[in-house]
Amino acid sequence: MAEQAFADRAADADAPEPDFDWKRIAYLVQVSRAMDKLEEERLVPERKVLYQFSARGHDMAQVMLGSRLTHRRDATCGYYRSRPLLLSLGVPIEDALASGMGREGGYSDGRDIGVVFNYPNSGGAPALPMSGGVGAQYTPTAGWAQAIRYHRNVLGDRAYEGAIAVVLGGDASCATGGFWASLTIATTQKLPMLFYVEDNQYGISVPCTYQTPGADISKNLASFTGLAIFAGDGTEPAEAARLIDRAVAHVRAEGGPALLHLRVPRLQGHSFQDTQAYKPEEVVREEWLRDPLPKLKAHLLGLGVDEAEWDRIEAEAQSAVEEARAAAEARGVSRPENVLDHVFYEGEMQQLGGQWTKGYRAPPSHEEPKPEGQRINMVTAIRRTLDQELAINPRVLLFGEDIGPKGGVHAVTLGLQEKYGEGRVFDTSLNEEGIIGRAVGMALAGLMPVPEIQFRKYAEPATEQINDCGTMRWRTANRFAAPMVLRIPGGFFKCGDPWHSQTNEVQFVHNPGWLVAVPSNAEDAVGLLRAGLRGNDPVIFFEHRAMLDDSWARRPWPGDAYVLPFGRAKKTRSGDDITLVTWGAMVPRCEEAAKDVSADVIDLRTLVPWDREAVLESVRRTRRCLIVHEDLRTGGFGAEIAAVVADEAFLDLDAPVARVTMPDIPSPHNPVLLNWAVPSVERIRAKIDELVGF
Ligand SMILES: Cc1ncc(C[n+]2csc(CCOP(=O)(O)OP(=O)(O)O)c2C)c(N)n1
Secondary structure (H helix, E strand, C coil), X not given: CHXXXXXXXXXXXXXXXXXXXXXXXXXXXXXXXXXXXXXXXXXXXXXXXCCCCCCCCXXXXXXXXXXXXXXXXXXXXXXXXXXXXXXXXXCCHHHHHHHHCCCCCCCCCCXXXXXXXXXXXXXXXXXXXXXXXXXXXXXXXXXXXXHHHHHHHHCCCHHHCCCCEEEEEECHHHHCHHHHHXXXXXXXXXXXXXXEEEECXXXXXXXXXXXXXXXXXXXHCCCCCCCEEEEEEXXXXXXXXXXXXXXXXXXXXXXXXXXXXXXXXXXXCCCCCCCXXXXXXXHXXXXXXXXXXXXXXXXXXXXXXXXXXXXXXXXXXXHHHHHHHHHHHHCXXXXXXXXHCCCCCCCCCCCECCHHHHCCCCCXXXXXXXXXXXXXXXXXXXXXXXXXXXXXXXXXXXXXXXXXXXXXXXXXXXXXXXHHCCCCXXXXXXXXXXXXXXXXXXXXXXXXXXXXXCCHHHXXXXXXXXXXXXXXXXXXXXXXXXXXXXXXXXXXXXCCCCCCCCCCCHHHHCCCCCEEECCCCHHHHHHXXXXXXXXXXXXXXXXXXXXXXXXXXXXXXXXXXXXXXXXXXXEEECCCCEEEEECCCHHHHHHHHCCCCCEEEEECCEEECCCHHHHHHHHHHHCCEEEEEEEECCCCHHHHHHHHHHHHHHHHCCCCCEEEEXXXXXXXXXXXXXXHHCCCHHHHHHHHHXXXXX
C-alpha cells in the first residue's frame, strides 16, 4: 500500500494541482520562521521563553494541512511542534508568543508549558488541548472522530456530515500505545480520522529505526485493513499539496481513516537546548538542502509571484511578529493566587467540551431520597440510573469491554445495548488508554461519555489519559473541560488477587480535576451517579465489587430525580465516645464493630471532595478518631484524614488518631489470607476498644 501510494504519486504528477492559497501559506510559514528566530535569538537568551521548539522544516506542510480544516465540526490535536498548524487555524501571533513566555491570557494564563496549545476557535476547527506526553494526542482525537459519527447518526445532526478529526505526531510517536490504540479504534470503527505523521527520522536523538522496523511507518502499515495511506515528501510544495488534498478528501468522503505520512527535515535541534551532536554532519547538511522554504519560494515564483511580492510577504510577516512581541511582552503575569482557580467547574462556563456548553440543562432534582418500593441491590440501582439517564439525555453513551451484548462482567449494563442500540451502548477494543482517551475526545465534542474500566487495576494503562483529562480545565485556564463518568469496579470480592481486588482510590485523589465517588450502598450510588451524569466535571465512580449484590447495601429506589451532591458525608450511627470514618465496603463492618459502642460512624461517600467539616465536628465532640479503609496503609487516604484531624482538632483529642487498613501488600487470593488482610469487624472492634480505653 505504501508502494501503491508512491505509485499514485507518480501518476498524480500530471493531475491538476489542487487549489491552495499559496500567498497565505507563504505568509504563515514566514510568520512561523520569524517567531522561531525571535525566540532563539532574543527571548530564550533573555530567559523570557523557557522552552522552545523550532518548527523549521515541519512548517510548510503543517500550514497547508491547517488550511484544509475548513469544516466547522473538524477538530485537530497536535503536539509541541504544531505551532504552524495553529497559526493557520487563526491563533493570534500575540497569544502564541505570550503563551511561550507564560504571560497572562493566552492558552493557559501561564499554567501550561507554552509549546503545547489549545484553541477553542469559535469560528472554525478547534485545536484540542495538547499534552506534553508524546502519543497522548491520539486517542482523544479518535474520540472526536467517533463523536462526529455519533452526532450525525445518533443525534441526527447533519452539520457533522463530512467533518474529520486530524491528529499530528512525529515518527517516534508511532511507537506509543496511543498511536496503536487509536489506529485500532479508527480502523475497526471506520472513523473519519486522519493520522498525519511528520517524519523527520528522529525522536530527540533516537533514529526512527528504533521506532518502527525499517524506519518507514507507511510501509509497515501497508496491510492494515481499512487504512488508506498517502506518503511522500512534505518539503515539495506541489507533491505535499496533492497528498494533503487527497488524504483530507479521502477521509471526508469515505468517512474512514487515512495515514498521511510526509517526510520533513527537523532543521534545528529537538528543542533549543539540543545541539544535535548525535547527528552526522552530512545528515544536517542534507536536511538543510531539503528546507521547504526555498522550495516554497520557487513554487510561488513559478505561479507568477515576483521577488518583490515575496519580499513584501516576508517583511509583512516579520513586522507582524515584532508587533505581536511588543504586545506580548507588555502583558503581565497572572496573579499567583489565581493559580488555584479552575481545577473544577466554579460557575464560569468553559468554552468547549461537555454537554453544558451545548445547552444541556439538568432536569429538576431533589437532594433528599424519596424511597419507593422494595430494596434493590447496587447493580440494579446503577443499571436503573444509567437506563434512566440514557432515556432522557441523548448525549449519554456507554462503552467499555464486554458491556454490550454480555452486559458487562459485573452485569451492570445488562440489557442496555438491546434497549438503546449499538450506537449508544457498545463494546470497545481491549485498550484502556483507548477507552479513556476516546471518552476525552467525545466529552470535548459535547457528549456525556460513561466509559467502564473492567477492574480497578486495569485503569492503569489509561493513567496518562486520566491525568490529562483531570488537569484539562486547569491547564487551559477554563477554556476546555472533558466531563465524563468513569465507572470502575474494584475491591475484594469472594477472594482477592493483585489484579482484580485492589481499591487504590487514593491514586485518583492525586489526579487534580477528578471528583471521586466511593458509594457503599444502592441509594448513594444512585444519587452520586446521577450527580455525575448531570454534572460538568469528570467523575470517578467506584463500584465496590463486594457491595454490588451485598444485602446490607440494598436500599429502596430513592426516586427518579434523586441527586446526591458530592462532599456530603452520612452519619450512619450516632454516638459520643468515638468517631469512625470510613467508606465503601468498610461501612457495614464499622457499623457492626461499633454496634454496642456509643460511636459516630461516618460514611464519607466521596473522597474528592471529602466532608472535612462533618469529620471535624464529630471528632471535636467524641474526642477520638478511628479511620478504617481497605486501601493500603502507607499513603492511603486515611493518612490525609488523620493529618487534617491532627492539624485542626489536636487539642480536642483524648487519644491518638488511629487507622485500621490493609497492610502494604497486594490483595491475597485465598479467602483465609484475604480475610486476615482486609480490615475485619474483630480488628476494627479491637481498635475501638483500645482507643475508647486510652
Ligand atoms: C510519553 C513521553 N515520553 C517521553 C517524552 C520525552 N520526549 C519529548 S519529545 C520526544 C521525542 C519525540 O519525537 P517525535 O515523536 O518523532 O517528534 P519530533 O520531536 O521529532 O517532532 C521525547 C522522547 C515525552 N514528552 N512523553
